[in-house]
Amino acid sequence: MRYQAFVRAAAAVLSTAFVAAGAAYAQARPEPTTMTDTAPLPATERQSSGAVILMDEPVLAQREALQQAQERSGVDTRSMGAGTTRLLRNAQREEALRWQKAIEEAEKQQAK
Secondary structure: OHHHHHHHHHHHHHHHHHHHHHHHHHHHOOOOOOOOOOOOOOOOOOOOOOOOOOOOOOOHHHHHHHHHHHHHOOOOHHHOOHHHHHHHHHHHHHHHHHHHHHHHHHHHHHHO
16 A cells, blocks of 8 residues: 555656646747737837837827917917928929939930
């Protein structure tokens, strides 16, 4: 009887040891890399340097503050500087047209 009790105890200890070792091994293995279409990979796997910053886009709090400021003042801030921008754009357009005409003239002279 003693022999059977010893064998039972040894079998229980060995089976517990194997289960514990298997659990430790399963946790130590790296997770497999799988592609999913539900979410992007973590930043470390995408070789990302960090957050994306939109330079010309104000955050929600800035937009709300600007909108409240526009409502308080009667000045239309959207049209401020529009005249100078338009003049500059026209000057650039005229310069581009002059360059295009000069290129066309040079091509005509080479064709002769």
